[in-house]
């Protein structure tokens with residue numbers, strides 16, 4: 390399979406500029422990022438294989454989340470480091486922050502905390518979508534750092550998201566929606582008045598606000614990826630404002 394250096398695209402000046410940028414990463418940062426991306430690729434691969442094995446053996450998705458949750462929690466939480474990585478890689482803290490925090494929120498404050506929804510089909514939907522996305526994304530970063538990027542990985546990184554992003558969001562929103570009745574019934578993570586702090590917080594309404602916040606936030610992430618796609622696959626020079 391052709392490497393990115395070989396796949397051409399006819400944008401020599403842009404590619405040279407891109408390579409120049411990459412060379413600025415120090416040896417330590419490069420070594421750390423290679424380690425991080427290899428570990429994350431392996432982690433999500435293990436998760437993907439575990440899901441397939443579970444489904445083949447049991448013939449149902451029920452119990453799947455429970456069986457893979459440790460691996461999921463570990464690797465998704467580890468991804469918090471991506472916000473730190475923004476200091477060295479050419480990416481936006483804001484976009485990365487929204488992406489990572491929404492995932493952490495789904496894992497810990499929804500799927501982990503509300504056991505009754507763990508067997509929902511929507512949980513499996515976002516799990517499968519995240520897994521395919523992350524195996525592609527981290528292997529892209531790894532090969533890119535090694536300067537041996539197979540074209541199909543580059544293509545997959547900047548095309549899969551067109552379908553996977555909306556599918557993942559659908560899975561997440563349906564899961565939060567399924568959680569609402571349990572949250573209302575139990576009053577979990579909520580603080581009612583009167584209390585010694587004199588503040589009230591209702592997790593049920595908080596979740597509704599979170600669901601609505603996808604409306605302005607998700608298009609920003611999606612259009613960001615469409616711009617990245619045009620830059621990487623079609624060599625367009627995109628000028629973005631710094632955070």
Ligand SMILES: CCCCCCCCCCCCC[C@@H](O)CC(=O)SCCNC(=O)CCNC(=O)[C@H](O)C(C)(C)COP(=O)(O)OP(=O)(O)OC[C@H]1O[C@@H](n2cnc3c(N)ncnc32)[C@H](O)[C@@H]1OP(=O)(O)O
Pocket residue numbers: 407410411422426474478479480481484485487488490491492494518519522526530531533534549550553554555556557558561599602603606607610613614617
């Ligand atoms: C408290 C409650 C909060 C609730 C908030 C609720 C609102 C949420 C709304 C949003 C919902 C999102 C839901 C989401 O979870 C759904 C899914 O994920 S579904 C699955 C599909 N998803 C995707 O396809 C994800 C697409 N998104 C991303 O890839 C990233 O998250 C994103 C941050 C958007 C990527 O952007 P980035 O700018 O980093 O793009 P690139 O990959 O092109 O990278 C740019 C350059 O940086 C280099 N880079 C980045 N990371 C690394 C790394 N780890 N190692 C090495 N290099 C790295 C990359 O190579 C590029 O460099 P260059 O251009 O020089 O090659």
